Amino acid sequence: MEQTFIMIKPDGVHRNLISEIIGRFKCSGFHLKGLKVLNAERSIAEKHYEDLAGKRYFPALVGDITSGPVVVVAMVWEGDNVIVNCRKIIGASDPSKWEPGTVRADYAIEIGRNVIHGSDSIESARKEIALWFPEGLFGWKCNLY
Numbered sequence: 001m002e003q004t005f006i007m008i009k010p011d012g013v014h015r016n017l018i019s020e021i022i023g024r025f026k027c028s029g030f031h032l033k034g035l036k037v038l039n040a041e042r043s044i045a046e047k048h049y050e051d052l053a054g055k056r057y058f059p060a061l062v063g064d065i066t067s068g069p070v071v072v073v074a075m076v077w078e079g080d081n082v083i084v085n086c087r088k089i090i091g092a093s094d095p096s097k098w099e100p101g102t103v104r105a106d107y108a109i110e111i112g113r114n115v116i117h118g119s120d121s122i123e124s125a126r127k128e129i130a131l132w133f134p135e136g137l138f139g140w141k142c143n144l145y
């Protein structure tokens, strides 16, 4: 089954949006395979966003994720088509394209403070899960479906 990595960024944590945002993923068919709160280390944040290393906003982006004594909430969800479905729940990163009903439409302030990250492909999900959960995932299987 497909897995995706979801992260509530520091702005979402600081605004007490953790429970509200996790609640958006309680769709039937999604299973929670990992959940933790941690300080994001710079090396992990840089590796996470390495594809964007050439962008002018890269230092600000890494700075945001690692700024001060902040935390991120990292989650792994598993399910059929979970990557694309979670991206739909999250919404577009570009403010001019925020779709109503998405997490970002409801809570993002601007593109640089858009409260949440979600993997965009199977490859990036694999990379991000390995990066943020080097200890491995919670090993259980839902027996209700």
Ligand code: IDP
Pocket (backbone or CB within 6 Å): 052, 057, 061, 092, 093, 094, 111, 112, 113, 114, 116, 117, 118, 120
């Ligand atoms: P995504 O988060 O929707 O996948 P990406 O294009 O992968 O969007 O960009 C990663 C993150 O980089 C965005 O969520 C946002 O925090 C930041 N970002 C993207 N474009 C800009 C920009 O033009 N200015 C400032 N930050 C940006």
Ligand code: MG
Pocket (backbone or CB within 6 Å): 120
């Ligand atoms: Mg992205």
